[in-house]
Amino acid sequence: PRREGPGINRISIDDSLVKHVEVDGDEFLYYKLPKITIALIKGTAADRKGNITFDDMFMSGDALSICQAVKANRGKVIVQVDRLVDTPSRPRNAIIPGCLVDAIVVAEPEKRNEAYTALTGSFEIPYKDWYTWSEKIENVSTGNIIGKRAAQELRVDDIVNIGIGIPEMVSRYARKSGMLDMVTLTVESGGIGGFPVSGEAFGAMIGAASVYDMANQFDLYDNGGLDICFMGALEVDKYGNINAHRGPGAFAGIGGFANITAKTPTVVFCMTFDAKGLEVTQKKGVVTIQKEGEIAKFVEKVNSVSFSAKRAIENGQKV
Secondary structure: OOOOOOOOOOOOOOOOOEEEEEEOOEEEEEEOOOOOOEEEEEOOEEOOOOOEEOOOOOOOOOHHHHHHHHHHOOOEEEEEEOEEOOOOOOHHHEEEOHHHOOEEEEOOOOOOOHHHHHHOOOOOOOHHHHHHHOOOOOOOHHHHHHHHHHHOOOOOOOEEEEOOOOOHHHHHHHHHHOHHHHOEEEOOOOEEOOEEOOHHHEOEEEOOOEEOOHHHHHHHHHOOOOOEEEEOOOEEEOOOOEEOOEEOOEEOOOOOHHHHHHHOOEEEEOOOOEEOOOEEEEEOOEEEEEEOOOEEOEEOOOOOOOEOHHHHHHHOOEO
16 A cells, blocks of 8 residues: 555545554554445344344355444445244344344345255255365366465464465365365355355355354454465565556455465465466376466566565565
8 A cells, every 4th residue: 555555546545535544553554434324234034123133144244333334324224134033033143133224125035055055054064075065166287286285284273264266276185185174264254164165155165163244254364363374366576575456457456365464474375377378287296388378477576566575574474
């Protein structure tokens, strides 16, 4: 943000939206939030007191916080549910209390397959079957090579975050080696334990031990609660800075990348040396580049800094 401003374009660079501040010597970005006056929330069921449960969903995001913000602004909370139930929810299961809800809309869900139901934790999936429930990633040689090598960095009892794309291969090789049962994987949406799902259901966990609010998950990340993370990268420069969010003519957004990589003691970047047209084969442990890619990933200077090598050195991180 110091280099490019906190916004992604000239409209949003204005300090009235977000500015750099220091509190007790620590740096923060201070966001001036708009007053939210309408919340549209999806839950599972509403009891006769209007309490909302999320039993048939694999995440709740920050639904409660959103509703609290709306009610603080004297706004309206509208919740869509699959069904109404007569029996009051058990207090710990009611994610949103009825006093925060203004309107309930019942919309019967489309029929869900067993795989989706499994993501909600409605029945236990044995550890040995986790892999068969996940969506298959295309069998790319480069991803396999990198994932297998990166998985060797895992240690028993590690708390881990794995990014999307090539890093997803780490969990597959961790499973093959038996290490997956000895570490705890996490995902930004709030899942702890189990096996992250790829594809359209990214954010869900197969066999999760716990699912809590996304803000609570970032409390863990922002305070250095992870032991190791595996991330992708678009560019690396000669200093070791990483660009993971601003591609040529495109802006992917940084997501949780900065939070996770800024405080995790060990950061593993999973990437090829170049992209677009790269063809690689591997036979008997020998890697052969059949064709180089058109876009170099190691550059003189990255287009944007998602991960600062200078700060990583100051923090004593292993990269």
